[in-house]
Amino acid sequence: MSAELTAARYGKTKVRVFRIVRDGKWHNIVEYNVEALLEGEIATSYTEADNSVVVATDSIKNITYFLAKTSPHILSAEKFALHLGTFFVSKYAHISKAFVTIEQLRWSRIHVDGEESAEGHSHSFYRDGNDKRVVKVEVDGSAGKDKLVGKVTAGINDLLVLKSTGSAFENFYRDEYATLIEVNDRIFSTSVDLSYTFAPISLRAPTDEKKVEFVVPLQKGEEGYAGSVWDEEVPARARKATLETFAVDESASVQATLYKMAQRIVAENASVNSVSYALPNKHYIPVDLRYLNIDNLTPAKAEVFMPVDAPSGLITATVTRK
Ligand SMILES: O=c1[nH]c(=O)c2[nH]c(=O)[nH]c2[nH]1
Numbered sequence: 001m002s003a004e005l006t007a008a009r010y011g012k013t014k015v016r017v018f019r020i021v022r023d024g025k026w027h028n029i030v031e032y033n034v035e036a037l038l039e040g041e042i043a044t045s046y047t048e049a050d051n052s053v054v055v056a057t058d059s060i061k062n063i064t065y066f067l068a069k070t071s072p073h074i075l076s077a078e079k080f081a082l083h084l085g086t087f088f089v090s091k092y093a094h095i096s097k098a099f100v101t102i103e104q105l106r107w108s109r110i111h112v113d114g115e116e117s118a119e120g121h122s123h124s125f126y127r128d129g130n131d132k133r134v135v136k137v138e139v140d141g142s143a144g145k146d147k148l149v150g151k152v153t154a155g156i157n158d159l160l161v162l163k164s165t166g167s168a169f170e171n172f173y174r175d176e177y178a179t180l181i182e183v184n185d186r187i188f189s190t191s192v193d194l195s196y197t198f199a200p201i202s203l204r205a206p207t208d209e210k211k212v213e214f215v216v217p218l219q220k221g222e223e224g225y226a227g228s229v230w231d232e233e234v235p236a237r238a239r240k241a242t243l244e245t246f247a248v249d250e251s252a253s254v255q256a257t258l259y260k261m262a263q264r265i266v267a268e269n270a271s272v273n274s275v276s277y278a279l280p281n282k283h284y285i286p287v288d289l290r291y292l293n294i295d296n297l298t299p300a301k302a303e304v305f306m307p308v309d310a311p312s313g314l315i316t317a318t319v320t321r322k
Pocket residue numbers: 169180252253254255281313315
């Protein structure tokens with residue numbers, strides 16, 4: 001029997017980064033969990049115990065903190081991920097690709113009655129949700145270190161939502177295994193995982209010796225600006241489309257609501273190529289109180305429910321621009 005190495009990628013994960021950007025008395029903050037993985041001419045580190053090709057994962061962590069301190073793009077997860085990926089591929093001749101994933105935790109300004117501005121407090125924040133923004137970046141230098149290509153996927157994980165009506169599930173396939181009762185009114189709850197992709201972008205290689213430069217190619221308003229990942233409004237529009245569609249849709253199924261959410265994100269974001277959702281159907285079962293002669297089962301009378309952790313349905317799909 002013989003076998004060979006067919007894939008190899010390594011790096012650091014769960015690098016926890018908190019950064020303050022001070023603008024006078026106004027503080028801007030971000031909290032990121034960063035993963036940075038590298039590919040390239042590293043096979044011998046696996047096959048021949050040759051560590052000379054290994055940029056230590058400890059160094060990868062150190063670089064993440066170094067750029068968190070020095071990158072002018074730290075407040076944007078997309079730009080910071082692209083900056084970090086560009087650095088690895090530019091700095092190390094034998095590293096051809098970098099895969100950077102950033103999970104951004106929520107911190108929003110506290111609003112204090114009669115104090116500060118409408119934007120909220122200048123330096124006090126709270127965690128206003130357990131959903132995370134997720135940005136996945138691949139920086140590919142395999143066609144040449146001056147021909148860097150960036151591939152970006154971004155989205156949201158763990159956005160928990162529930163609606164107490166406006167959801168039905170009827171006319172599904174019936175056979176001897178179908179025990180589920182059709183309902184024209186039910187609870188619909190899901191924990192949204194959303195991701196959307198942009199067309200690959202070309203990235204400018206750093207021109208300085210230390211390879212720390214990262215130039216955002218074109219800003220909004222500049223000639224040739226293509227939107228794409230540089231459009232900082234995409235995350236807010238995608239979150240709003242998800243929440244609003246969920247709220248107002250008269251849902252025939254998780255599938256049908258998912259499709260409407262994805263359609264709206266594609267329609268509203270010219271640079272988004274495809275949208276994927278993974279929606280667990282978190283079941284809430286009306287408690288049967290017939291043994292006490294109490295009706296808690298007919299939809300209009302169903303008031304007490306048992307939330308079910310497992311199993312849940314899991315509805316997924318990708319909608320791609322034609
Ligand atoms: O919206 C739904 N989609 C399904 O595919 C499904 N299957 C099921 O049992 N309940 C539901 N609900």
